[in-house]
Amino acid sequence: xxxxxxxxxxxxxxxxxxxxxxxxxxxxxxxxxxxxxxxxxxxxxxxxxxxxxxxxxxxxxxxxxxxxxxxxxxxxxxxxxxxxxxxxxxxxxxxxxxxx
Numbered sequence: 612x613x614x615x616x617x618x619x620x621x622x623x624x625x626x627x628x629x630x631x632x633x634x635x636x637x638x639x640x641x642x643x644x645x646x647x648x649x650x651x652x653x654x655x656x657x658x659x660x661x662x663x664x665x666x667x668x669x670x671x672x673x674x675x676x677x678x679x680x681x682x683x684x685x686x687x688x689x690x691x692x693x694x695x696x697x698x699x700x701x702x703x704x705x706x707x708x709x710x711x
Contacts, residue, residue, distance in 0.1 A: 621673040625656045625684065627666050654685040654693065677702050 619638035626633070630653050634644040655663035658671060659680050673679040681700050687693035695707045 618675050620675050623671040623673065624668060625653055625664075625670070626668050627653045627656065627664065648686065651686045651688045654687045656685075657683045673702070 619636045619641065621637070622635050624631075624633040624635065630648050630651070632646045632648070632653075636643075655665045656669050656671075657663045658669060659682070663685070671680055671682045678700055679698065679702055681698060683695055683697045685693060685695050693708075697705045697707070699705075
């Protein structure tokens with residue numbers, strides 16, 4: 612985990628309206644990391660046991676020891692094909708393909 616290597620807390624920001632994902636460190640000397648996923652859209656983000664978030668901005672904190680709030684991200688392409696990426700509290704990732 613990047614948080615563990617740099618020994619700083621990180622926050623993932625999902626900007627659902629634009630499909631942008633930002634990573635911001637609590638260590639101000641580290642640059643902000645931004646990624647836009649082309650050809651797909653961020654359909655929803657679910658954090659812990661909360662409801663799916665489908666618009667606006669949501670954030671997931673990562674602690675310096677690599678622990679985060681569990682979350683899931685649903686990504687879908689223009690053909691309706693999608694994938695669900697689930698991340699548990701220890702940053703283990705499981706992906707599940709979904710159809711239309």
